[in-house]
Amino acid sequence: MVETLTMVFSLRFSSLSLPPHNTITLYTLPHVPNHRLRSTSNVSPPSSTLLIKHSLCPCAAPTQQQHLLVPEEEEEEEELKCINEAPSLENDSLPPGLRRECMPRHVAVIMDGNRRWARLRDLPVGSGYEAGVKSLKTLIELCCKWGIRVLTVFAFSTDNWFRPKVEVEFLMSLFEGGVKDGMGSSLRENIRISVIGDISKLPKSLEELIINVEESTKNNSQFQLIVAVSYSGRYDLVQACQRIAMKVKDGIIELNDVNESLIEQDLETNCTDFPYPDLLIRTSGELRISNFMLWQLAYTELFFAQSLWPDFGEADFLEALQSFQRRWRRYGE
Amino acid sequence: MSSGSTLGVGSALHSFLVFQMEKSNCSRARQILDSLVSFLRKFIFRILSMGPLPNHIAFIMDGNRRYAKKLNLIDGAGHKVGFLAVTSMLKFCYELGVRNVTIYAFSIDNFKRSPEEVQSLMELMQEKIEGLIKDESIVNCYGVRVYFVGNLKLLSEPVRLAAERAMLATAKNSKAVLSICVAYTSTNEIVNAVEESVEEKWNQITVLEASGAGYGLIKLGGIEHHESEPLIKLVDIEKHMYMAVAPDPDIIIRTSGEARLSNFLLWQSAFCYLYSPSVLWPEIGLRHFLWAILNFQRHHSYLNKKGEQLQHLLQDGF
Numbered sequence: 001m002v003e004t005l006t007m008v009f010s011l012r013f014s015s016l017s018l019p020p021h022n023t024i025t026l027y028t029l030p031h032v033p034n035h036r037l038r039s040t041s042n043v044s045p046p047s048s049t050l051l052i053k054h055s056l057c058p059c060a061a062p063t064q065q066q067h068l069l070v071p072e073e074e075e076e077e078e079e080l081k082c083i084n085e086a087p088s089l090e091n092d093s094l095p096p097g098l099r100r101e102c103m104p105r106h107v108a109v110i111m112d113g114n115r116r117w118a119r120l121r122d123l124p125v126g127s128g129y130e131a132g133v134k135s136l137k138t139l140i141e142l143c144c145k146w147g148i149r150v151l152t153v154f155a156f157s158t159d160n161w162f163r164p165k166v167e168v169e170f171l172m173s174l175f176e177g178g179v180k181d182g183m184g185s186s187l188r189e190n191i192r193i194s195v196i197g198d199i200s201k202l203p204k205s206l207e208e209l210i211i212n213v214e215e216s217t218k219n220n221s222q223f224q225l226i227v228a229v230s231y232s233g234r235y236d237l238v239q240a241c242q243r244i245a246m247k248v249k250d251g252i253i254e255l256n257d258v259n260e261s262l263i264e265q266d267l268e269t270n271c272t273d274f275p276y277p278d279l280l281i282r283t284s285g286e287l288r289i290s291n292f293m294l295w296q297l298a299y300t301e302l303f304f305a306q307s308l309w310p311d312f313g314e315a316d317f318l319e320a321l322q323s324f325q326r327r328w329r330r331y332g333e
Numbered sequence: 334m335s336s337g338s339t340l341g342v343g344s345a346l347h348s349f350l351v352f353q354m355e356k357s358n359c360s361r362a363r364q365i366l367d368s369l370v371s372f373l374r375k376f377i378f379r380i381l382s383m384g385p386l387p388n389h390i391a392f393i394m395d396g397n398r399r400y401a402k403k404l405n406l407i408d409g410a411g412h413k414v415g416f417l418a419v420t421s422m423l424k425f426c427y428e429l430g431v432r433n434v435t436i437y438a439f440s441i442d443n444f445k446r447s448p449e450e451v452q453s454l455m456e457l458m459q460e461k462i463e464g465l466i467k468d469e470s471i472v473n474c475y476g477v478r479v480y481f482v483g484n485l486k487l488l489s490e491p492v493r494l495a496a497e498r499a500m501l502a503t504a505k506n507s508k509a510v511l512s513i514c515v516a517y518t519s520t521n522e523i524v525n526a527v528e529e530s531v532e533e534k535w536n537q538i539t540v541l542e543a544s545g546a547g548y549g550l551i552k553l554g555g556i557e558h559h560e561s562e563p564l565i566k567l568v569d570i571e572k573h574m575y576m577a578v579a580p581d582p583d584i585i586i587r588t589s590g591e592a593r594l595s596n597f598l599l600w601q602s603a604f605c606y607l608y609s610p611s612v613l614w615p616e617i618g619l620r621h622f623l624w625a626i627l628n629f630q631r632h633h634s635y636l637n638k639k640g641e642q643l644q645h646l647l648q649d650g651f
Contacts, residue, residue: 232603233599233600233603234567234600234603237523237570237600238565238566238567238570240527241527241530241531241565241570242564242565244527244531245530245531245534245535245564245565246564248531248535249535249538249564255528255531255532255535258524258527258528258531259524260520260521260524263520263523263524263527286632287606287607287608287628288604288605288606288607289602289603289604289607290603290604291603291604294599294600294602294603295519295520295523295599297594297599298518298519298520298594298595298596298599299593299594299595299596300593300594301592301593302592302593302594302607303592304592327591327593328591329593331442331445331595332440332441332442332443332445332446332595332596333442333443333445333446
């Protein structure tokens with residue numbers, strides 16, 4: 001589990017080359033995205049609104065192409081807006097072996113293995129975190145270059161508060177320094193930074209910094225980096241439930257109105273248009289989710305890499321994306 | 334893993350020989366073979382029991398249709414063979430001493446399949462559910478209480494009634510638990526739990542308001558008042574989950590090589606070990622089961638630590 005908050009905000013984005021705005025390219029479907037799914041079956045199935053939000057890769061799911069994809073009239077305007085806003089990819093920006101139309105929109109990463117990496121080299125734990133910073137920088141560059149719109153990283157979980165106090169304090173101070181450094185870079189490179197998690201548990205100065213960086217980058221639209229700090233999937237659901245309870249108490253909604261959409265709107269990932277990761281990568285060989293986004297991972301393809309996080313590079317990311325593109329996503333069909 | 338391949342060959346040989354022997358009514362030879370394989374399996378389980386054992390294993394039974402296609406079987410035959418794999422896995426779990434087993438039998442998303450397939454699956458489920466109630470069924474042999482977990486209102490009436498009868502008939506069993514997820518998705522389960530939690534709190538507040546003692550509670554803030562107790566806590570949601578009948582799974586096994594949860598036990602899988610062998614569900618055997626157990630034992634100390642941390646979080650009112 002990577003707790004290296006500082007890595008996010010100490011990144012130097014100046015070396016990133018973001019794709020130009022002047023062409024229109026679709027990422028997930030060759031057709032207009034965000035279609036509503038309508039079943040061909042005569043049985044009226046209860047629909048899961050989650051399915052609408054997940055990208056459908058026609059390459060990976062031949063049966064999905066036979067499925068009726070009927071755009072709702074009222075969504076056409078929104079769909080056109082989506083097309084126009086989608087950043088384009090240069091033809092040669094993807095490495096061989098990757099298909100542009102099957103690239104994930106949202107990738108999530110559990111950056112595990114920094115401390116083990118340091119221990120294996122008889123280095124202090126801090127060296128592991130520094131090496132992890134470089135890996136994250138590489139990953140962000142690749143995501144921007146290859147057209148991935150959102151990257152969520154699990155930086156610090158609620159469980160990590162149980163780490164030794166000295167280690168936690170060290171990380172908090174590194175993070176604070178990193179936020180200050182990274183703010184200017186994000187503005188220059190049109191990167192939006194969002195933080196999810198219970199930031200009230202962080203030192204006050206850090207909490208204010210985070211609020212500032214979120215506010216100052218909120219209009220950036222090329223790429224969004226979501227950092228999960230003091231976050232747990234269960235905490236996310238509980239706080240969404242608390243919000244809903246308040247809305248019912250205040251008469252804003254009825255109890256019967258509670259559905260999947262409503263919960264999705266109150267989850268912390270409501271800071272992005274693409275709250276559901278298409279691909280989750282966990283490094284260091286651990287085969288578990290560790291209380292990361294639980295609701296949001298309902299249909300996410302999971303990829304477990306053996307490399308420790310500081311060793312996770314372009315080749316490993318390419319392997320993960322190739323594995324993703326080979327998957328057959330059926331969504332229950 | 335040579336012992337694993339030996340066991341794999343052994344179990345495949347066993348299956349093949351069982352099939353042949355049944356046709357030729359060679360019951361004595363079958364009994365001897367059954368006894369030999371059973372003895373070997375129990376010996377291995379006895380050794381495994383010296384280490385930590387999972388309390389709850391969940392299965393996503395993926396690959397039945399691909400199995401049928403692979404063997405050129407008629408539509409629906411894959412699921413029938415898949416049911417044999419279910420009984421094998423249940424036998425292994427309960428023999429080893431795993432108290433809770435959950436199987437993902439039918440997702441709400443599966444209603445999107447063709448009407449013929451849905452109908453065929455419903456008929457198969459009804460037939461197998463009615464089989465559970467019989468005295469000689471596996472659940473009665475091992476004292477298993479059966480729960481049908483999901484939005485049962487979505488099922489056709491004959492299936493729903495059969496499920497309710499099975500739950501009633503096995504209510505007195507107490508040695509182990511089998512949770513069969515039908516018409517289930519985790520998000521649907523969470524929505525239901527949230528609704529019930531909110532309704533329960535709302536009723537409590539309304540009752541207290543009526544008695545004149547509720548003013549203090551109504552002032553409870555939510556997330557914006559940190560010093561106040563939150564309206565809904567984690568334990569409130571958990572107790573309203575359909576899967577509150579069992580503890581969180583220690584292992585989730587998904588066959589056919591797909592590595593995703595497909596809206597299964599999202600809440601409950603927060604810390605569990607995810608194992609996705611490439612074998613298709615009807616082909617799953619003892620060696621895959623043993624491999625899952627061995628890997629669980631390897632990571633057990635990590636799981637214990639996480640369990641303790643979670644307890645601390647719960648005590649802190651999270």
